[in-house]
Amino acid sequence: MLIALLYAGPLRSYYDKRELVRSEHAQVALLRSQHAELKRKLERATKTEAVERAARRLFYVKPGERLYIVKGIDGWKHARAQARSGH
Numbered sequence: 001m002l003i004a005l006l007y008a009g010p011l012r013s014y015y016d017k018r019e020l021v022r023s024e025h026a027q028v029a030l031l032r033s034q035h036a037e038l039k040r041k042l043e044r045a046t047k048t049e050a051v052e053r054a055a056r057r058l059f060y061v062k063p064g065e066r067l068y069i070v071k072g073i074d075g076w077k078h079a080r081a082q083a084r085s086g087h
Contacts, residue, residue: 061067
């Protein structure tokens with residue numbers, strides 16, 4: 001009986017640590033997966049086309065180009081749709 005009591009503490013500690021290690025391994029696997037996805041996104045984002053699209057969304061233009069801002073497109077689309085439907 002005394003021997004069982006002496007082993008109870010270390011065994012409990014061992015099982016607790018083993019569960020903690022499993023949990024940490026799962027967390028590491030998740031972080032590795034997220035890291036790989038972020039690397040893929042970074043590779044795509046640094047391509048010339050992606051940088052150009054992002055710049056266009058900010059209304060940047062290339063040297064020698066002119067920026068035109070067209071307003072009223074929604075109203076034009078609505079009027080065009082009405083004209084097509086005959087109303």
